[in-house]
Amino acid sequence: MDVHACEPVPARSILQAMMIRILALSLALLLPAAAQTLRVGTIGQDPGSLDPHRATSTQDKGTVGWMFDGLLRFPPGSADPAAIEPDLAESVTRSPDGLSLTFRLREDVRFHDGNPLTAETVARSLRRAADPARSSFSADYRAMAEVSVTDARTVHVRMHNTVPGLLGLFANYHGGMIVAESGAGTGPFRVEAATPGRVRLVANPGYFRGPPALAGIDLRFINSDQTRELAFTAGELDLISGRREQRWVERMRAQPNTVVDVFGPGEFRTLLLNTLSPPLTDPRVRRAVQHAVDPLAIARFVGTDVATPWAGPVPPGYLGATEDVPRFAPDAARARALLTEAGHAQGITLRAVVSSITSQLPIMEVVQAQLRRANIRLEMDVVEHATYHARIRENLSQLTFYGAARYPVADSYLSQFYHSAAAPGRPTMSLNFSHCSAADAQIDAARSEADGARQLALWAEAQRLVLEAGCSVPLFDLRQVWVRRANLDLGYELRGALNLAPPVTQATRLR
Numbered sequence: 124m125d126v127h128a129c130e131p132v133p134a135r136s137i138l139q140a141m142m143i144r145i146l147a148l149s150l151a152l153l154l155p156a157a158a159q160t161l162r163v164g165t166i167g168q169d170p171g172s173l174d175p176h177r178a179t180s181t182q183d184k185g186t187v188g189w190m191f192d193g194l195l196r197f198p199p200g201s202a203d204p205a206a207i208e209p210d211l212a213e214s215v216t217r218s219p220d221g222l223s224l225t226f227r228l229r230e231d232v233r234f235h236d237g238n239p240l241t242a243e244t245v246a247r248s249l250r251r252a253a254d255p256a257r258s259s260f261s262a263d264y265r266a267m268a269e270v271s272v273t274d275a276r277t278v279h280v281r282m283h284n285t286v287p288g289l290l291g292l293f294a295n296y297h298g299g300m301i302v303a304e305s306g307a308g309t310g311p312f313r314v315e316a317a318t319p320g321r322v323r324l325v326a327n328p329g330y331f332r333g334p335p336a337l338a339g340i341d342l343r344f345i346n347s348d349q350t351r352e353l354a355f356t357a358g359e360l361d362l363i364s365g366r367r368e369q370r371w372v373e374r375m376r377a378q379p380n381t382v383v384d385v386f387g388p389g390e391f392r393t394l395l396l397n398t399l400s401p402p403l404t405d406p407r408v409r410r411a412v413q414h415a416v417d418p419l420a421i422a423r424f425v426g427t428d429v430a431t432p433w434a435g436p437v438p439p440g441y442l443g444a445t446e447d448v449p450r451f452a453p454d455a456a457r458a459r460a461l462l463t464e465a466g467h468a469q470g471i472t473l474r475a476v477v478s479s480i481t482s483q484l485p486i487m488e489v490v491q492a493q494l495r496r497a498n499i500r501l502e503m504d505v506v507e508h509a510t511y512h513a514r515i516r517e518n519l520s521q522l523t524f525y526g527a528a529r530y531p532v533a534d535s536y537l538s539q540f541y542h543s544a545a546a547p548g549r550p551t552m553s554l555n556f557s558h559c560s561a562a563d564a565q566i567d568a569a570r571s572e573a574d575g576a577r578q579l580a581l582w583a584e585a586q587r588l589v590l591e592a593g594c595s596v597p598l599f600d601l602r603q604v605w606v607r608r609a610n611l612d613l614g615y616e617l618r619g620a621l622n623l624a625p626p627v628t629q630a631t632r633l634r
Contacts (some may be wrong), residue, residue, distance in 0.1 A: 153603075157336035158326065159633045160419035161611070163420060165624070166480055167344040167358045169319045175300035175308070176258040178253060179525075180512060181364075181390070182344060183430035183626025186322060188365040189340065191308035192236075192460075193295035194226050194245065194278075199473020199626040202388050202433040202619030204442075204531060207290050211301055211309065215293075221285050221573075224293070228276040228512060232331045234303040235313035237276065245301055249280065252298030254257040255551050262538055262551050263530075266570065267292075284571035287442065287578065288532035296530060296621050311629045316570055320344050334633035348481045361611050361633065362625070365604035367482055372604060380609040385428060387619050389600035390526035391438035393540070394490065395557040400521045402471050409593025410451065411461040412473075412522075417453035421489055422599040426534060431600040436541065436589045439600050443533025443569075449590045456462040458497035470498030476520040477503045478511035482601065487524050515556055518547050523556040528623060533582040537566045541589050561592035610634045 167182030175187040196210035197203070209215060212226040232240035251257050253264035269281045286292065293299045302308065312324040312335065322342040326335040347350045348366040355363045356378065365375065365383065376383045394416060402408045422432040437444040462471060473494075477487045484505060491501040501522065506514065515523050529535040538553075539545050543560035545553035562585035569581035589595065605625055607613075614630025 124548065137406070150404065158336060161337050161340045161362065161627060161631070161633065162360045163340055163342045164345045164354055164360040164630070165342065166346060166364050166482070167345055168346050169290040169509060170317050170322045171509070173314060173317065174306065175302060176260060176298055178260050179332045180508070181623050184622045186342060187300065188295065188622035188624060189312045189324060189627045190310045191295065191300035191302065191309050193299040193301060194293045194314050195290055195299070196295040197621060198615070199628050200613070200615040200617045202621045204288055204291055210295060211245070215290070220357060221289070222282045224280045224289070226278045226280070226293070228278070229331060230276065232309055233329055234305070234309050235307040235327060236303060236305045237403065238303060240301070240303070240309060242275055242278045244303055245278050246272050247271045247304065248301045251302065258298055259553070262545060262553055263292060263298055263535065267460060285573050286533045286570065288530055291530040291532070306499055312627065315339070330629055333629050337627070337631040340627060344371050346480060362605065363609045364624070365606045367425065367429045367601050367604045370430050372426070372428055375606050382607050382609055384605045384607065386603050386617055388440060388528050388531060388621065389431065389438065389602040390432070390528050390623070391600050392486070392524065392526045392598040393436065394596040394598060395523040395525060395540070396595060397518070397523070397557060398592070398594060399558045400467070400518070402467060403473070403521055405465045406593050407461045408467070408471065409622055411458040411465070411497060412494070412499065413451040413593060413596050414454045414458040414461065415494050415499055416490060416596045417493055418596065418598045420453070420493070421486060424489055425486065425599065425601065429602045429604060431602070433597055433600055436586050436595055436597050437533045437536045437582070441531040441533050441536060443579055445583050445586060447583060448586050455496040458499070462498060470500060472500040472502060473521045474502050474504065475524070476511055476514040477524065478508045479505050479507050482526070483524055490524070516547055516552070520556065525554065526557065527554065528621060530621070534566070534570055537562065537582065537585055540630040541594060542566050543583070557594040559589060559594035561594060562588040
């Protein structure tokens with residue numbers, strides 16, 4: 124037996140131990156806290172595309188926004204084109220005729236793969252953005268005539284014609300994001316792992332604006348709003364995409380230690396009518412659909428905090444948007460009369476591929492009920508979101524409900540949704556699910572019109588022609604809703620975000 128084991132500990136030893144503990148605690152308080160991982164839950168079942176030139180869905184646009192930069196950028200928390208500032212470029216010079224831009228690159232930038240940012244890499248990325256085989260946004264760059272390299276840090280871009288909102292083509296949005304040949308970006312975070320339901324991003328310690336305060340981002344794709352909310356209230360998530368409904372927003376605002384961010388630009392909701400699919404080939408049938416749908420009632424159903432009804436085909440807030448367009452008042456009797464005139468006295472049946480996500484399915488159920496009163500039966504093929512995106516691009520839907528945010532200039536929306544070159548089946552296809560061609564001449568003319576007043580007039584005429592042709596039923600602008608813990612400091616004031624998610628920057632931290 125060790126007799127020393129029972130001996131009393133000297134008081135001096137106890138005092139020394141206490142002093143050591145106090146000193147250790149003091150040092151811990153003085154040292155910065157270890158970087159934490161931001162836990163995010165967003166809508167969707169999988170990451171979608173992590174290629175920013177292919178990222179067209181809600182769930183992937185936010186993710187690539189945390190990984191890639193543009194030559195220019197919207198400052199974090201802003202979606203205002205007037206606020207665009209240099210990013211990977213330290214400066215940009217525009218020629219007096221507006222047809223040429225010269226970008227001078229920063230010296231201190233490296234891609235996630237370790238390679239330096241060079242003028243050649245930037246030029247390849249811009250050409251890639253303009254290539255229909257490699258970019259979903261190639262139509263935006265049709266006016267780009269040439270991209271040339273002057274020296275290792277200088278890129279020169281020449282346009283065929285003037286372009287509305289030209290600087291936006293080179294900002295951190297869609298094709299403006301700069302991609303290395305390896306697929307790497309330059310942003311504050313890079314991909315460590317990606318699985319069907321999860322993406323793990325880690326901090327880029329060499330980020331040119333400084334190392335991120337966060338160690339990384341654990342992004343979970345959770346299609347169910349209820350499941351995301353439960354994970355948030357259980358403390359498993361710090362930031363979630365919310366349900367864009369009035370009652371839900373009000374309920375979450377009442378939760379403790381919770382911040383609800385409602386911001387723009389919204390995703391504009393439109394019902395696109397496939398003009399090549401019988402019986403919608405008859406303009407009287409399309410007009411019947413326009414009279415059968417009540418956008419104001421739908422907006423009230425969603426809620427006034429999050430939904431703004433709008434009559435024009437270009438979203439509110441965009442340069443060139445107008446509500447000075449033909450109006451088709453909700454009138455079920457008028458719709459039935461038009462169907463009878465078109466030879467469908469017993470009504471018609473239409474098919475729609477519909478996403479199961481809660482920002483679409485409940486609204487389409489309201490549309491279905493409104494159409495029913497006009498003797499229009501709507502058969503809905505409800506599928507998960509990725510399948511919905513695939514099927515509508517295969518012409519499998521006669522009515523396509525679509526929501527999107529684009530660079531806030533009328534040309535971007537008109538070109539992608541209503542120009543015949545953007546119809547499915549075309550090499551330059553984008554989102555013209557109505558196969559509309561009624562305003563091609565006006566859209567093309569406005570794109571190259573140097574006179575601002577004349578350009579606005581052409582856009583206004585294009586919007587009038589689109590609705591007169593029965594290509595769509597504009598519904599409402601749905602603002603973005605995200606919910607975060609009160610201890611999540613975004614590092615900026617959130618007023619807007621074009622990439623449909625709050626930017627996570629090097630300054631974002633968990634307090």
